[in-house]
Amino acid sequence: MKQGKSFWLMLLFMFVVAVLAVGCSSDDTAGDNGSGNDEGAVDGEWEGQTIKVQLIGDFDLEDSTDPITGETTKGLQVIKDEFESQHPGATVEFIIMPWEGYTEKTQAMITSGEADVYQMPGIADFAAQDVLEPLEPYIENDSEFDLDIFIDNQVNGWKALGSDSDELGIYGLPFLGDARFIAYDKQLFDEWGVEYLSEHPTMEEIEEKAKQMTGENPVSGEENYGIWFRGDWSSAFTLINIAEGQNGSWGNGFAWDEIEFNFDSPEMESGLEWLLDMKEYAPDGLVSDQGSEKWLTPDNDIAIMLNQGPGDTIMPAYAQGLGDRIAIAQEFKNDEGVGGMFAGSPITMAKDSENKDLAWEWMKFATSETVQQYIFEEANGMPAIKAAETWDSYAEVKNLMDPTMEAMSTPWTPRYPWASSQPRFILTSEVEAALTGERSATEAVEKAQKESQEWLKNRN
Incomplete structure (x- = not known):
């Protein structure tokens, strides 16, 4: 009788050990979710990591x-x-x-x-x-x-x-x-009797409507400006996009030893000339990031804002109760529907x-x-x-x-490879020089091209 009882106790013990062994084996092999398998995680799998x-x-x-x-x-x-x-x-x-x-x-x-x-x-x-x-x-x-x-x-x-x-x-x-886009104030367009921007405006459309809304507002009697854009840190990207709207580009290549810049291309030169013309319809202080203090307030005095981003536009507009007053149009695109800095x-x-x-x-x-x-x-x-x-x-x-x-x-992809490198700051500096009258558009883009190529040569 004792022998039979011992036999069953031993059998039960072996069964319990077997079950525990299977459980431990499962815990040890599951859940390598990286470059191995993709099974779900188990309790304690990442312990200590x-x-x-x-x-x-x-x-x-x-x-x-x-x-x-x-x-x-x-x-x-x-x-x-x-x-x-x-x-x-x-x-x-x-x-x-x-x-x-x-x-x-x-x-x-x-x-x-x-x-x-x-x-x-x-x-x-x-x-x-x-x-x-x-x-x-x-x-x-x-x-x-x-x-x-x-x-x-x-x-x-x-x-x-x-x-x-x-x-x-x-x-x-x-x-x-x-993303980057063009933002505008529908209320000012209405007060001036100007048709809203199209979804994909051209340079000519922007210029015409900016000119029409510069001066004394016929309803409020306040001074209005047709356009605003930053003339400092983002001006290089604004200019590149204007060139893209003319089917131009910043250049080509991605690896540093293959990159070629087009900073002195006809599209870049005419784009900078266009920005100089637009300056006439903008408040003073573009180069020092001034003149847009009333933007996204009930007293806004600027009709069109170039090179805007969602973080500075969407939530702030709604926070000010202007969500239905502000509208967005696309930046300039080339004939393939591509344009703007990938951000x-x-x-x-x-x-x-x-x-x-x-x-x-x-x-x-x-x-x-x-x-x-x-x-x-x-x-x-x-x-x-x-x-x-x-x-x-x-x-x-x-x-x-x-x-x-x-x-x-729809931005330019892949991201401009020089967007966080010295050529960006070289081009920005030359746009500023043109906007402040230190250089002509031709001189500015030629200098930007020369200095960027020299930097690239030294880097390689």
Whole structure:
């Protein structure tokens, strides 16, 4: 009898051991979500792993309350909590830096290996340094991730060349969307009896209507200006877009040893001449970013604003109760419907990250509806995914968001490779020189071409 009882106890013990062994084996092999398999995470899979994520701009870790409106904005803590709940055992830490000097600060960070994931507008320069992880293997091996979630051309816009590659590759995923467009005040158009801008205005249309709305407003009796544009830091991009509207371009090539600039092309020269003409219908102070202080206020005195962005237009317009008064037209496009600077920010993975699988998990999460909706509703940023068009918050500002989404899908891609490099500042300086009367348009574009080519030669 004792022998039979011992037999059954031994059999039960072996069964329990077998069950436990199967459970342990399952835990050990599941959930390699990076470049391996794409099975779901299990409890504690990411135990002890920490990734550091660098972000640029007006992000806050904690909730904040607007002292004027009383509205509360959620901090990044809600994003941190959600990511960590989806990835048991993982920790994400944020490093937030201002836009001022972000290129140099990012360079210092990535050189010293301070973060795993970077928000990186200057992706072309960093990919060429071989400090970024190519993302194609992660995308191809993750059946749960699909590039079709992004707005058209957002992925292509951030493609870059690696240090030893002859073909553009994916080193970043779209994170912050952005665009450039022409904004205008419908009330001023109505008061002057001028027809609204067409969806795709020409240079001639802009000039004609700006001229008509410069002077004493026939209704208010106040002085109005037909147009405004920044004559300082963004003026290079404004000029390039004007050239694109004439079927010109900044140049060609992407690798530094293949780039050729067209800064002294006929389209660039005539574009700068056009900006000098437009200055006659603008308030003083363009070069010092002055004269537009009343824009997006009930007392606005400017009819047309060139080279505007959604962050400075959409939410501020609605906050001032001007959401139905302001309208958006597209920047100048070439005959193929393409034009305007590709803007925004991608997120990238540091090549020296020690937790690449978890970093990839964060990158997927950062491009999900959860984070993209947070960016739109809490951080006053633009989403980069198509699903945004289904959100209630999008519907509330649809009249301004629809043309913005179009602008985001039709810029020049890939992003100008020199957009964060010295040629941008050379061209900007020469546009300023022309606007202040130091040089003629011809002299300015010729000098910009010469100095940019010399810089390129020295760099190569």
